Amino acid sequence: MPNPSTVAPSQSTQVVQKPYPNYKVIVLNDDFNTFEHVANCLIKYIPGMTPDVAWSLTNQVHFDGQAIVWVGPQEQAELYHQQLRREGLTMAPLETA
Template sequence: HVSTCLLTYIPGMSEDRAWELTNQVHFEGQSIVWVGPQEQAELYHQQLRRAGLTMAPLEAD
């Protein structure tokens, strides 16, 4: 489910990268999946949360 969500909502996400991030979350408990402008981050954050993924609050640079 996690890799499918990443592929669906994160632009430019490859299948290999989605699986890599999914495994990182599984084994390490967290992963940074995208870095960029705040407005876009808020959209991706919202979409992933709606899909049922547990998300940490967004961090401002």
């Protein structure tokens, strides 16, 4: 039989809002895509991508082996990842940022 003086802890009514994580779209270096193809794909599919940034990222892919080409919400990251992969680019799996 419960003790009448025992009080159950009250539930917290405070809601903690956590932002959804961002995801990284990463292009990997390979031996068959040309610099021009990689840069053109980045310009075509990544919003706001300029030719200068696309070429800089393409060089990073070549010399460093990979480059993060976009970071943002999961749904958009999945779309850009799929579009770039469909164009033949070698893609790393999506990662949380």
